[in-house]
Amino acid sequence: xxxxxxxxxxxxxxxxxxxxxxxxxxxxxxxxxxxxxxxxxxxxxxxxxxxxxxxxxxxxxxxxxxxxxxxxxxxxxxxxxxxxxxxxxxxxxxxxxxxxxxxxxxxxxxxxxx
Numbered sequence: 001x002x003x004x005x006x007x008x009x010x011x012x013x014x015x016x017x018x019x020x021x022x023x024x025x026x027x028x029x030x031x032x033x034x035x036x037x038x039x040x041x042x043x044x045x046x047x048x049x050x051x052x053x054x055x056x057x058x059x060x061x062x063x064x065x066x067x068x069x070x071x072x073x074x075x076x077x078x079x080x081x082x083x084x085x086x087x088x089x090x091x092x093x094x095x096x097x098x099x100x101x102x103x104x105x106x107x108x109x110x111x112x113x114x
Contacts, residue, residue, distance in 0.1 A: 001035070001066045003098050008079070009058035009087040012045050019059055022084045026063065029078060035067030038101075052086050064101055 008026065010019050019042075027037050043060035052058070072090055079088045093101055 001068055003038070003064070003066050003093045003101070004072065004090055005093055005097075005101065006063040006065070006075070006090045007088065008061045008063065008085055009048070009052075010061065010084050011086055012055060012057040012059050014059065014084055018084065019061075022082070023061060026075075026078075029075065030063070030065050030067060030071065033067065033071045033074060035065050035071050037063065037065045039064040039104075055086060058086055 010022060014022075023040060023042070027040065030037055039062070041062040041064075043062060045057055045059050048056055048058050075090065076088070079085045
């Protein structure tokens, strides 16, 4: 399985509960298709580099996961019809990038109560 990094920009007008629900749906899609979610990092509402769909802000979330290559097409197709997502990008990590990502996982504090 390959390791991927996925940035998703959600509609900034969504309430926090709906963003959490959308994040859970994405995690379920990844795990349900044979993948393993390594890290989910919500970055919060930030200014976009340029306007998208008449919006100047977005809610950024980073996903780091292992998955078979066939899942990526399924994930991208899902994002295209998921109205809460205004932009996304999936990147396959190479060896050096993977080492840096795994180091950041080791250094990151573990979530409590999951």
